[in-house]
Amino acid sequence: MNIKKNKPVIGISIGDINGISAEVTMKALLDGRLAKLVTPVIYAHGKALTFYKRHLNLDEFNFMQIKSIDDVHHKKINVINVVDECPEVIPGVETREAGKMALAALNLAISDLKEQKINALVTAPLNKNNINSEELKFVGHTEYLTAAFGSQKSMMFLVSEDMRVGLVSGHVPLREVVHNITQERIKEKLTIMLKSLETDFGILKPKIAVLGLNPHAGEDGLLGSEEQEIISPVIRAFKDRGEMVFGPYASDGFFGMMHQKKFDGILAMYHDQGLIPFKAVSFESGVNFTAGLPFIRTSPDHGTAYNIAGKNIAEPGSMRAAIFQAYDIIKKSEHWEEED
Incomplete structure (x- = not known):
C-alpha cells in the first residue's frame, strides 16, 4: 500500500467576493483541525482576502500568495490570483466584475482538477445572475462541472449527519419537473446514489427511500399516475436485483x-x-x-447572503463541513498518513 505523506490538496473557488x-x-480555515488534515488552495485574489481580513478583524488568518498550483506549500493556506486586477470589494452589492x-x-480550479493537481474542489457560493451572459448560461455548479468534464452523469446530493438527499430533477423550472421524471432518469440517479453511498460514504448495503412526485404519492392514481407508471416499476426492478x-x-x-x-439515502x-426538509434540519x-x-x-448548502455580507455574522459551519466532507471522501478512496 502506497501511503501518501503530503496532505491532500483541496482547492476552494472563492465564489462571489461581495457575498459571504x-x-x-476564511473563518472555516481558522479551524486548527483542518490545518492538520488538508492543504487549502484558494482560487481568488489576495487583495480580496486582505480586505476581509482587515474588515472582519480576522488577524489570525494568514496566507501565502503563489503563482500556480505547482508552487503549493503544504504548511500554509495558499492563494492563487485568478485575475490580474482584483475587482473592488463592495460587501452586499452585486457587480458584474465580481x-x-x-x-x-x-475555471482555473477545473483546469487544475483535470490535471489532477488538486485532490478535491470545494466551491464557495456564487451568484448565477452576475455570471450569466449571452455567451454563457450558468444554472448551477453541478451542471457546469458535469459539462466541463464531458458527458459524465452526476447528481446533486445534499449530505449531513442527519440525512442524505439526492435529486432526480435539479435546477429546472417547476413546470418542467414532470417531463424530467422518467424511468431512465430515476434509474440513473438511483445507480449514482447507490455507488456513491458505497464508495464515498463506506456504506456496504445502502438502504434508500424514494419519494413520490404527487401529493400523497398519487393516492393510488387519484392524484396522479406517475407513481404507478414510472416510479414504482423502477423500485421493483432494483429490488429484484437485491438492492434495498x-x-x-x-x-x-x-x-x-x-x-x-431509517434510511442511508433519500431520492x-x-x-x-428534497432541499426544503434538508435545509430545515441541516442548514x-x-x-x-x-x-x-x-x-x-463539495460546497456549503447556502448562497451568497448579500444581506449579511461584511457584517461579521456569517456562520462558517457549512463551509467547514464541506471541507471536512471532501477530506473524508478522499480518505476513503486514497491512502493518506495523518499528521500528529
Whole structure:
C-alpha cells in the first residue's frame, strides 16, 4: 500500500467576493483541525482576502500568495490570483466584475482538477445572475462541472449527519419537473446514489427511500399516475436485483414522521421537495456534494447572503463541513498518513 505523506490538496473557488463566501472560507480555515488534515488552495485574489481580513478583524488568518498550483506549500493556506486586477470589494452589492472573478476562479480550479493537481474542489457560493451572459448560461455548479468534464452523469446530493438527499430533477423550472421524471432518469440517479453511498460514504448495503412526485404519492392514481407508471416499476426492478430500495413515499408524511433516520439515502423527485426538509434540519452543517463526477466536489448548502455580507455574522459551519466532507471522501478512496 502506497501511503501518501503530503496532505491532500483541496482547492476552494472563492465564489462571489461581495457575498459571504470569503468570510465563511476564511473563518472555516481558522479551524486548527483542518490545518492538520488538508492543504487549502484558494482560487481568488489576495487583495480580496486582505480586505476581509482587515474588515472582519480576522488577524489570525494568514496566507501565502503563489503563482500556480505547482508552487503549493503544504504548511500554509495558499492563494492563487485568478485575475490580474482584483475587482473592488463592495460587501452586499452585486457587480458584474465580481461575477467574472467567480467564474475565473471556478475555471482555473477545473483546469487544475483535470490535471489532477488538486485532490478535491470545494466551491464557495456564487451568484448565477452576475455570471450569466449571452455567451454563457450558468444554472448551477453541478451542471457546469458535469459539462466541463464531458458527458459524465452526476447528481446533486445534499449530505449531513442527519440525512442524505439526492435529486432526480435539479435546477429546472417547476413546470418542467414532470417531463424530467422518467424511468431512465430515476434509474440513473438511483445507480449514482447507490455507488456513491458505497464508495464515498463506506456504506456496504445502502438502504434508500424514494419519494413520490404527487401529493400523497398519487393516492393510488387519484392524484396522479406517475407513481404507478414510472416510479414504482423502477423500485421493483432494483429490488429484484437485491438492492434495498423502497417507496414511493409521500414526502410530507415521510419527513413529518422523521423516517429519514431509517434510511442511508433519500431520492427526491425535484429540487424543493428534497432541499426544503434538508435545509430545515441541516442548514448550518449541510454539504452539497456532487455525486457521479470523476472527482470530489463539495460546497456549503447556502448562497451568497448579500444581506449579511461584511457584517461579521456569517456562520462558517457549512463551509467547514464541506471541507471536512471532501477530506473524508478522499480518505476513503486514497491512502493518506495523518499528521500528529
